[in-house]
Amino acid sequence: MKGYKKYYTKKIIWYVITLVIAVILNFLLPRLMPGDPVSAIAARTAVGMTSQTAIQKVYEDYVKAFGIDKPIYVQFFNYITNALKGNFGVSFIYYPRTVSDILARSIWWTVCLQLPAIIVGWLLGNILGAVAAYIKGAWDKAVLPVFLFLSNMPAFGMAIILQFFFAVYLKWFPASLGYGYDMIPNLSLKFIGSIIYHYQLPFWSIVLITIGGQAIGMRSMSIYELNADYVKYSRFLGIKDRKIVKYVFRNAMLPQITGLALSLGTMVGGALVAEMIFSYPGLGTTLLSAITGRDYPVISACTLIITIMVLIANLIVEILYGFIDPRIKAAQQE
Amino acid sequence: MNNLLKQVFRSSRFTIGFVIFIIMFITIIFYPLFVRDDPLAMIGGLFNKPGTYISVSDVLNTDYIDLKIDTSAAKLKSISIEDRQSMADWLVKFGNIKKSEININDIAALVKLWNENYSAAAAQTGLLYAEKQQYIRLNNQINKLINSGDQYIATKDDNGQLVEKDPVSPRAFVNSKDIINKKTFVLGTDNFGRDVLTELVAATGTSLKIGLVAGTIATFIGLLLGLLAGYVGGTLDDFILFITNLFTVIPSFILLVLISFSVGQSARGVMLTASIIGLTSWPWTARSVRSQVISLRNRDHVNLSKLSGHSLHKIIFTDILPYVASYVVMAFILQISSGILSEAQLSMLGLGPATTKVSTLGLMMNWAMQYKAPIAGAWWAFLPVILAITLISFSLNLMNTGLDQVFNPQLRD
Amino acid sequence: MGKIILKVNNLNTKYITRQRENIFAVNDVSLEIEEGKSLGIAGESGCGKSTLALSLMGYYFAPLHYISGDIIIDGKNISGMKPDDVRKQILGNEIAYIPQSAMNALNPTQKIISLIEDVIHAHNPKAAKKDIYDLAKERFELLGLPSEVLQKHPVELSGGMKQRTVIAISTILSPKVLIADEPSSALDVTSQKMVIKMLKSLMQKGLIKSMIFITHELPLLYNVTDDIMVMYAGQIVEKGTAREMVFDPMHPYSKGLMGSIIVPEAGSKNRKLIAIPGTPPNLKHPPEGCRFAERCRYVKPECKMNGVPLKKFGEGRMYRCICSIEELKEAYGDE
Numbered sequence A: 001m002k003g004y005k006k007y008y009t010k011k012i013i014w015y016v017i018t019l020v021i022a023v024i025l026n027f028l029l030p031r032l033m034p035g036d037p038v039s040a041i042a043a044r045t046a047v048g049m050t051s052q053t054a055i056q057k058v059y060e061d062y063v064k065a066f067g068i069d070k071p072i073y074v075q076f077f078n079y080i081t082n083a084l085k086g087n088f089g090v091s092f093i094y095y096p097r098t099v100s101d102i103l104a105r106s107i108w109w110t111v112c113l114q115l116p117a118i119i120v121g122w123l124l125g126n127i128l129g130a131v132a133a134y135i136k137g138a139w140d141k142a143v144l145p146v147f148l149f150l151s152n153m154p155a156f157g158m159a160i161i162l163q164f165f166f167a168v169y170l171k172w173f174p175a176s177l178g179y180g181y182d183m184i185p186n187l188s189l190k191f192i193g194s195i196i197y198h199y200q201l202p203f204w205s206i207v208l209i210t211i212g213g214q215a216i217g218m219r220s221m222s223i224y225e226l227n228a229d230y231v232k233y234s235r236f237l238g239i240k241d242r243k244i245v246k247y248v249f250r251n252a253m254l255p256q257i258t259g260l261a262l263s264l265g266t267m268v269g270g271a272l273v274a275e276m277i278f279s280y281p282g283l284g285t286t287l288l289s290a291i292t293g294r295d296y297p298v299i300s301a302c303t304l305i306i307t308i309m310v311l312i313a314n315l316i317v318e319i320l321y322g323f324i325d326p327r328i329k330a331a332q333q334e
Numbered sequence B: 001m002n003n004l005l006k007q008v009f010r011s012s013r014f015t016i017g018f019v020i021f022i023i024m025f026i027t028i029i030f031y032p033l034f035v036r037d038d039p040l041a042m043i044g045g046l047f048n049k050p051g052t053y054i055s056v057s058d059v060l061n062t063d064y065i066d067l068k069i070d071t072s073a074a075k076l077k078s079i080s081i082e083d084r085q086s087m088a089d090w091l092v093k094f095g096n097i098k099k100s101e102i103n104i105n106d107i108a109a110l111v112k113l114w115n116e117n118y119s120a121a122a123a124q125t126g127l128l129y130a131e132k133q134q135y136i137r138l139n140n141q142i143n144k145l146i147n148s149g150d151q152y153i154a155t156k157d158d159n160g161q162l163v164e165k166d167p168v169s170p171r172a173f174v175n176s177k178d179i180i181n182k183k184t185f186v187l188g189t190d191n192f193g194r195d196v197l198t199e200l201v202a203a204t205g206t207s208l209k210i211g212l213v214a215g216t217i218a219t220f221i222g223l224l225l226g227l228l229a230g231y232v233g234g235t236l237d238d239f240i241l242f243i244t245n246l247f248t249v250i251p252s253f254i255l256l257v258l259i260s261f262s263v264g265q266s267a268r269g270v271m272l273t274a275s276i277i278g279l280t281s282w283p284w285t286a287r288s289v290r291s292q293v294i295s296l297r298n299r300d301h302v303n304l305s306k307l308s309g310h311s312l313h314k315i316i317f318t319d320i321l322p323y324v325a326s327y328v329v330m331a332f333i334l335q336i337s338s339g340i341l342s343e344a345q346l347s348m349l350g351l352g353p354a355t356t357k358v359s360t361l362g363l364m365m366n367w368a369m370q371y372k373a374p375i376a377g378a379w380w381a382f383l384p385v386i387l388a389i390t391l392i393s394f395s396l397n398l399m400n401t402g403l404d405q406v407f408n409p410q411l412r413d
Numbered sequence C: 001m002g003k004i005i006l007k008v009n010n011l012n013t014k015y016i017t018r019q020r021e022n023i024f025a026v027n028d029v030s031l032e033i034e035e036g037k038s039l040g041i042a043g044e045s046g047c048g049k050s051t052l053a054l055s056l057m058g059y060y061f062a063p064l065h066y067i068s069g070d071i072i073i074d075g076k077n078i079s080g081m082k083p084d085d086v087r088k089q090i091l092g093n094e095i096a097y098i099p100q101s102a103m104n105a106l107n108p109t110q111k112i113i114s115l116i117e118d119v120i121h122a123h124n125p126k127a128a129k130k131d132i133y134d135l136a137k138e139r140f141e142l143l144g145l146p147s148e149v150l151q152k153h154p155v156e157l158s159g160g161m162k163q164r165t166v167i168a169i170s171t172i173l174s175p176k177v178l179i180a181d182e183p184s185s186a187l188d189v190t191s192q193k194m195v196i197k198m199l200k201s202l203m204q205k206g207l208i209k210s211m212i213f214i215t216h217e218l219p220l221l222y223n224v225t226d227d228i229m230v231m232y233a234g235q236i237v238e239k240g241t242a243r244e245m246v247f248d249p250m251h252p253y254s255k256g257l258m259g260s261i262i263v264p265e266a267g268s269k270n271r272k273l274i275a276i277p278g279t280p281p282n283l284k285h286p287p288e289g290c291r292f293a294e295r296c297r298y299v300k301p302e303c304k305m306n307g308v309p310l311k312k313f314g315e316g317r318m319y320r321c322i323c324s325i326e327e328l329k330e331a332y333g334d335e
Ligand SMILES: Nc1ncnc2c1ncn2[C@@H]1O[C@H](COP(=O)(O)OP(=O)(O)OP(=O)(O)O)[C@@H](O)[C@H]1O
Pocket: C015, C016, C017, C023, C025, C043, C044, C045, C046, C047, C048, C049, C050, C051, C052, C063, C100, C216, C283
């Protein structure tokens, strides 16, 4: 038990450090770049009356709240205190809505879309990969190139193809948005139905993309494990194949979990772009419109929040992993 | 070396991937030799369908030949299914025709029945006035289609009056070979009226270049850090490993967005985009090189070299690099394909190369999305692009797994 | 003379490779082991020792295939049985195997006790967990292993401990025959001694009725097994008691093997015999005549003509050479 504690404390400390660095990067990167959107904002407030008064006021508020014209360490201090309070300023394009107000909604859309989609894709991919490795032969030969092709299709490509085929061509599902455009969010059955109806295409496009890569990884992991020495030894002991297959898949699955943690960042990036395709009301679409509108406060908050979400997901995966894989525990006791 | 090549090509995966890649590569190189148009020239209209377009004016100025082809049947085909259905309804209700006698797919027969039976003056009990009007309009439309007489080419005379020049009979045809101005858009045109195929070939070339540059940068940094961390070990290793782990969990996509947005539109050329991608994607390579080097570090030949007092760079170049070379090549291949993908994703966000001089696969996607090509049904503006991206990365990955099988035989199934 | 536990008559088996080539790795092997006795098998790497072990167990899973011959364990002929039936009825409880590389033989994510449960359940599905635990604990203590090992995962055990744990697991059902395939070659000297001591005590305590000990170091077998058999290129070339084989080897190959120094070649798991020049024949196309002829110092033209039968001499000794004992003795005497 002691080993576990040490392991988790270490992990959590590591993630906290990573978080701090991610926050610093999020703060520093824009300010170090030659184009520097932040000084551009400061400059705009100085220009005075050239822009409309209202916009001018938004900028000035932002400059004041975040001390953009002050030295960089003061800025950082302001940034941190504001971020801790959940204050990311006011959106430039959706004035007077605050950034936290905008993001508070889109986060849930993104979490509810991506979390289940990635988990389902991961599970299905692993099952298919394991089955392919176990059955071998013609089935494997036919299915593998499909997985390979799928896994090489960009997430947005899958999203567009599904959108075009099922929404525009067959008209089975809506082409965009998270619920009917004529509806007001409430808890009626009709509204929930509409959400589920709009959920399908974005969900399946992420699932399909995830399946390909996971299936390939699981397949080669399983093949590797099937040839491991302990498989032979277990047979020598007279243990049944069904039992041995269980060992093999469990062991092959474990690296897949770490693999998930490692590739989560990439997956989320792809899924965000897929969200945009469907104008799904999540972070991806918010980010896109912020970039198009050069809405710096929203962009900065979006990147920070996505990073934090990925870090949290990673931490959870690693904690789960520590519970399942005894090798981690042993490594800790050395 | 020769032997290795032979072994590599014996892997069917590698060979298939290689062939696909080479075909694309050859197309990129040779296509511009045959089609010399500027890939970004706007020659067509908004989302023109794939096909051959011929100049109408050329058609008018070319000698006609009368062919005895019945063109009216083809004309009638333009009557929509809904119209045919309502014709059939009318005939059943008011024309005393049995339902079984009507086949809305045989339009010629249907029109014949219609002409024999329809009369606007008939008592159409139960029909609203608007509906009656509708039928009259439909009847007129059909008659127009049937009787459309000769059409005339007219020119303006000195007074600005239209003067008939030539009748055009429905049976007049021109030989398409006589038409000088024609243009084939194999894959149609995009939202700017550019030829998608020509643009696609050029864009694939640019994207490949981006992938190569990004891949080279990432592989170089990853290799360097991996070698140092793995071989030197100690605090340096801890430090590099920490940085590497850091950048594997912080999504590189987010860094890309932050940096690309911050450098600003004006500075973001193709090469800069490629460099940014390269600078954010090295952690994978560093990781795998490091673990390879660590497993090599205590091999006998390396120890021997150390004992013989060889210098650090000599050991790295002669005793370590050759052994990690296969991994580095594989990592490089993967970096190319992920670089191409990253560019596409960035461009879709509007953070790709800001240029109007060249096109990239990502920019093509971005334009197609901004002009709502999927909703407009203009599949030719995005499907070929997606396919190109997928094929490049598919072929590179096939080569990669092929190499993996050769270098790690226990994966061979 | 004791009861015969394992009897093998003219066993032939082969591997069929992916390229559909045949590798005749066990050729016309016959042997007998009495109750309470142990047999050592020696021979250089690739001569088919491990393959012989698998074949003895009736473990015919691809790419290994049975060709002909009988394997009789305690009066029961298993050579005609389906591999799956063999696994259910024979492996683990009649005949047990300790693999060459015990390091990776244990499933890394399973506790030792759980593996033992699986082994016992494979042969006796109704066994209660509690009984299994008691049995395992008793057995581990009997063999001088701490019972805490049962609750551990393989990664938590040292190499020597892992090897001894594997031995304890393999023999948990008190099999009639134990085949130990180079159980000590990857270990340091102390662990090697412990392993050998443990195997001997298994015999003494009657937990196993007989043992086959495989190694490529003939001298190691002295003091460990009662009889020794030397293999070359899939065939038995000589057999006798340990004493006779170590102090008075007859076949030129045994002679060489006895005198050879074995050095591990750096960086490879294959070891080379230095004293005998040349390499063993390719088992895809074994030579017509004596398989050792190519490397034999005393080779005659006739050697390469016809296959050589196994000849008997002395008390139950056998050797495979066209020369008579006298000729051989004379040849050796020259030196
Ligand atoms: N799975 C296999 N497929 C094909 N050939 C094999 C296979 N395993 C072993 N062989 C071949 O069978 C022959 C005998 O191999 P075996 O493993 O029995 O040798 P060994 O005497 O146990 O050697 P070592 O001392 O190295 O363990 C060798 O020539 C080897 O190449």
